[in-house]
Amino acid sequence: MSQLSVKNISKSFGALSVIDKFDLELNMGERHAVIGPNGAGKTTLFNMISGWIAPDTGTIEIEGLDITNKTPQAVTQAGLARSFQKNTLFDLLTVAESLRLAVQASSKVRFNFLQPARRFGGLQQRAHEIARQMELEPVFHQEVSTLSYGQKRQLEVGMALACSPKILLLDEPAAGTSHAERARLVRLLTTLPKDVTLLLVEHNMDVVFGVCSQITVLNYGRIVASGTPEQVRRDPEVRAAYLGESASPEGEVADA
Amino acid sequence: MEHSQEDSGQGKNGSNVSNHDPMQPRAAREHKTFLYIASAGLLFLIAIPFFVGEYYVSLASEILIFAILTSGMNLLLGYTGLVSLGHAAFMGVGAYATAVGSSLLGYPVWFVMLASIFVSLLIAYGIGLLSVRTKAVQFLLITLAFGQMFHAIAEKTRYTGGDDGMTNIPRIDLSFLGLDVDHDRVFYFFVLICFVIALVILRLVVDSPFGRVLVGIRENEKRMLALGYSTFPYKALAFGISGMLAGLAGSLWVQHSFFVNPHIMTWQMSGEALLMVIIGGSKAFFGPLLGAAFYVLAKDFLSDITEAYLMFFGLLFVLVVAFFNGGIAGFISRVFNKFKSPSGKDGQ
Amino acid sequence: MLIFLMAVGLTVIFGLMDILNLAHGAFYMVGAYFGYVVFQTTDSFWISLAIGPLLAMSLGFLLQYFVLQPLIDRGRTAHLDMALLTFGLLFFTIGLFDLIFFETLGLTFMSIDKPAGLGSYIDIGILYPTYRLFVIALGLVVALAVWLLLDRTVIGAVVRAGVDDREMVRAMGVNIYVVFACVFALGCWLAGLAGVVAGAGLSIDINMGVQILIPTLVVVVLGGLGSVKGCFFGALIVGMTETLSQAYVPALALFATYILLAAMLIFRPQGFFGRAPKTV
Numbered sequence: 001m002s003q004l005s006v007k008n009i010s011k012s013f014g015a016l017s018v019i020d021k022f023d024l025e026l027n028m029g030e031r032h033a034v035i036g037p038n039g040a041g042k043t044t045l046f047n048m049i050s051g052w053i054a055p056d057t058g059t060i061e062i063e064g065l066d067i068t069n070k071t072p073q074a075v076t077q078a079g080l081a082r083s084f085q086k087n088t089l090f091d092l093l094t095v096a097e098s099l100r101l102a103v104q105a106s107s108k109v110r111f112n113f114l115q116p117a118r119r120f121g122g123l124q125q126r127a128h129e130i131a132r133q134m135e136l137e138p139v140f141h142q143e144v145s146t147l148s149y150g151q152k153r154q155l156e157v158g159m160a161l162a163c164s165p166k167i168l169l170l171d172e173p174a175a176g177t178s179h180a181e182r183a184r185l186v187r188l189l190t191t192l193p194k195d196v197t198l199l200l201v202e203h204n205m206d207v208v209f210g211v212c213s214q215i216t217v218l219n220y221g222r223i224v225a226s227g228t229p230e231q232v233r234r235d236p237e238v239r240a241a242y243l244g245e246s247a248s249p250e251g252e253v254a255d256a
Numbered sequence: 257m258e259h260s261q262e263d264s265g266q267g268k269n270g271s272n273v274s275n276h277d278p279m280q281p282r283a284a285r286e287h288k289t290f291l292y293i294a295s296a297g298l299l300f301l302i303a304i305p306f307f308v309g310e311y312y313v314s315l316a317s318e319i320l321i322f323a324i325l326t327s328g329m330n331l332l333l334g335y336t337g338l339v340s341l342g343h344a345a346f347m348g349v350g351a352y353a354t355a356v357g358s359s360l361l362g363y364p365v366w367f368v369m370l371a372s373i374f375v376s377l378l379i380a381y382g383i384g385l386l387s388v389r390t391k392a393v394q395f396l397l398i399t400l401a402f403g404q405m406f407h408a409i410a411e412k413t414r415y416t417g418g419d420d421g422m423t424n425i426p427r428i429d430l431s432f433l434g435l436d437v438d439h440d441r442v443f444y445f446f447v448l449i450c451f452v453i454a455l456v457i458l459r460l461v462v463d464s465p466f467g468r469v470l471v472g473i474r475e476n477e478k479r480m481l482a483l484g485y486s487t488f489p490y491k492a493l494a495f496g497i498s499g500m501l502a503g504l505a506g507s508l509w510v511q512h513s514f515f516v517n518p519h520i521m522t523w524q525m526s527g528e529a530l531l532m533v534i535i536g537g538s539k540a541f542f543g544p545l546l547g548a549a550f551y552v553l554a555k556d557f558l559s560d561i562t563e564a565y566l567m568f569f570g571l572l573f574v575l576v577v578a579f580f581n582g583g584i585a586g587f588i589s590r591v592f593n594k595f596k597s598p599s600g601k602d603g604q
Numbered sequence: 605m606l607i608f609l610m611a612v613g614l615t616v617i618f619g620l621m622d623i624l625n626l627a628h629g630a631f632y633m634v635g636a637y638f639g640y641v642v643f644q645t646t647d648s649f650w651i652s653l654a655i656g657p658l659l660a661m662s663l664g665f666l667l668q669y670f671v672l673q674p675l676i677d678r679g680r681t682a683h684l685d686m687a688l689l690t691f692g693l694l695f696f697t698i699g700l701f702d703l704i705f706f707e708t709l710g711l712t713f714m715s716i717d718k719p720a721g722l723g724s725y726i727d728i729g730i731l732y733p734t735y736r737l738f739v740i741a742l743g744l745v746v747a748l749a750v751w752l753l754l755d756r757t758v759i760g761a762v763v764r765a766g767v768d769d770r771e772m773v774r775a776m777g778v779n780i781y782v783v784f785a786c787v788f789a790l791g792c793w794l795a796g797l798a799g800v801v802a803g804a805g806l807s808i809d810i811n812m813g814v815q816i817l818i819p820t821l822v823v824v825v826l827g828g829l830g831s832v833k834g835c836f837f838g839a840l841i842v843g844m845t846e847t848l849s850q851a852y853v854p855a856l857a858l859f860a861t862y863i864l865l866a867a868m869l870i871f872r873p874q875g876f877f878g879r880a881p882k883t884v
Binding site for chain 1: 284287460461463464465466467468469471472475476478479480481482483484485486487489490493
């Protein structure tokens with residue numbers, strides 16, 4: 001049984017069909033990217049999988065558990081955490097506090113309302129571990145609003161990771177980053193724990209080819225191609241629809 | 257810090273921040289500062305009745321009562337980011353429950369007080385369950401609607417004197433301690449004890465994992481949902497606790513003034529409480545206390561000059577919202593921080 | 605009908621610019637008091653109806669252009685801050701008018717005289733005050749005009765586009781801030797107009813702004829924040845609820861409207877004609 005199984009989901013807004021009969025199976029530990037030109041429906045797809053939008057048809061299951069019409073919080077509790085394309089952070093909290101809130105979400109103490117939060121050292125340790133993983137240790141006690149953009153993107157991923165998910169959905173983790181920031185992000189993503197399944201929407205080919213072993217190409221809400229990076233790169237339809245636009249994907253991969 | 261992420265050399269063991277201390281330095285430092293301020297403030301509050309006249313002692317009681325109300329409101333406003341325009345209703349519930357219980361039904365006041373706190377908690381929690389589903393402006397409107405409903409009930413109920421309200425409400429009986437609470441100084445200390453209990457509870461709540469969740473909701477509710485929190489029960493409980501404190505304030509208020517009428521539940525009253533919180537500083541724990549003190553004293557001063565004191569508060573309120581988001585408390589801490597370290601950032 | 609006029613102004617501002625203007629009651633007061641001053645000097649209802657609302661309008665323009673807009677550009681949680689700020693403004697206005705008209709000038713009972721033709725009753729099956737008929741007609745005409753202006757003209761399109769994408773409109777060479785300020789001023793003009801009209805129908809006192817604000821909010825919420833059409837039905841529903849509850853359960857008269865409001869917010873927060881809430 002696959003870990004995440006998306007079967008035949010569709011979504012349309014009015015007359016506009018955004019996602020049309022989409023299927024996806026992810027195995028545990030898989031690194032999978034969904035790519036496609038702007039407006040291909042990638043973010044809508046993510047919003048459906050993570051519970052923010054209900055699909056019109058189809059089912060979504062995590063290890064056989066149906067999460068199709070669950071709320072975002074229930075989906076996260078079921079083991080699927082996501083990050084956002086636009087930074088969605090706690091600006092006035094520190095990195096430590098942010099990560100601890102994320103860790104606390106899956107712990108029993110979250111509804112404890114009479115003991116000081118400081119006492120729960122376990123949470124703090126786990127938060128610290130995540131910060132180390134995401135290379136945010138030097139800014140651990142800094143307010144989020146003072147971080148650089150690249151660090152915020154790292155935190156964005158870290159927050160999702162701190163939920164201890166089985167499946168991690170990253171929505172354009174490298175959106176808006178500089179070259180150096182991106183290289184660092186790719187390195188961080190490749191060192192994620194091997195048992196976490198990764199599904200990623202991304203525009204940037206450095207990130208996609210650097211991190212993922214499976215790729216699905218989406219255009220106008222339909223799957224155009226899917227397979228290994230090599231297969232996808234050779235696919236004539238993909239070249240026409242998408243890769244043809246960027247100069248030379250092979251050249252960029254070498255960076256990663 | 258801006259450039260440090262460019263070189264990726266500082267890896268796993270190059271950190272100097274957190275090897276020594278599992279507790280966050282910022283939280284620990286803040287907690288220490290908090291204890292200093294709290295004990296200094298408490299000493300000050302204990303000292304007041306020994307230095308000022310009867311009239312000002314009574315004003316001080318009023319300040320503390322309002323501070324209980326506004327500190328409770330701040331759990332919603334400052335910590336959770338929800339603006340309620342119906343909080344006077346819960347103060348009214350506490351006030352009427354106390355008045356009815358002691359004056360009409362003849363139960364002892366201490367029992368009635370506990371009961372009214374409990375009743376306000378229940379009612380506020382119930383209304384919280386209904387209200388917190390809505391967002392921002394809708395929340396403001398729905399709390400306004402509920403507040404007005406309670407006001408309408410109080411106005412229409414003959415049993416509690418309708419528009420005129422009720423008078424001759426007794427204060428708590430402390431004669432077993434040999435104290436006479438009709439004496440304003442004695443009553444002040446009783447209020448002070450209630451105030452301290454209320455704020456200790458509030459501090460525990462704010463400091464707990466639950467309190468952190470509330471702050472998370474204020475900062476970014478969408479992210480909280482994505483992290484797997486069902487934010488709804490947290491907000492409802494925060495609303496309940498906040499309403500409970502308002503109820504306590506109401507219960508003390510009737511004892512303080514010996515009467516109650518529906519005016520205590522109007523939305524102008526909620527509005528004035530909101531003024532106190534914002535002017536005092538909604539981001540600081542003691543901001544609402546400062547706001548209540550400022551409001552009561554300034555009102556006392558201004559109402560000698562003109563009945564139109566609302567004008568000044570309205571203007572001040574606008575200025576605070578527009579330019580000094582931290583209110584009085586924010587201002588003080590900014591000055592203090594500048595004093596301490598000229599280069600330091602302001603610690604809101 | 606007064607409430608309808610108020611509600612249209614409020615909903616236009618909220619719907620197009622996302623500002624819950626609690627100071628709407630203050631602009632209503634400005635209309636009434638300034639209308640009264642104009643009436644005292646000119647002794648003409650019509651002149652005061654024409655000039656009275658203009659002060660509210662100009663103040664609205666200045667407020668939006670010089671205070672609110674800069675704050676919106678700067679603020680993170682502008683939405684609630686706006687509600688709070690305008691709320692403070694309402695308090696300020698009440699205090700100010702109290703100081704000027706009551707404490708300084710000692711005026712307690714103030715009202716604008718109805719014009720000659722509108723002071724009597726007309727027989728339409730029952731005897732109905734002509735002034736009320738006039739107010740109803742005025743309300744309908746004005747609302748229709750506003751609706752046409754915002755829904756059917758280029759100005760309306762620019763405003764709506766400006767809400768969605770400021771940069772795009774700016775690129776078209778339109779100063780969107782002026783447009784916003786004009787819309788805000790339009791809303792305030794409506795409040796001021798309602799104020800003058802109220803000054804002749806009812807009496808003018810410092811509580812008038814607060815008193816009308818709540819039913820106005822109810823109407824706006826029922827209709828759906830931002831919908832002029834919704835306001836019309838909202839006003840009808842509120843009017844009927846009040847009349848019916850007054851007739852059958854007078855004890856609940858005050859209560860019914862609030863229940864309506866709360867129920868609406870719980871079960872259908874977008875109102876009857878509002879946009880569906882945005883997801884994600």
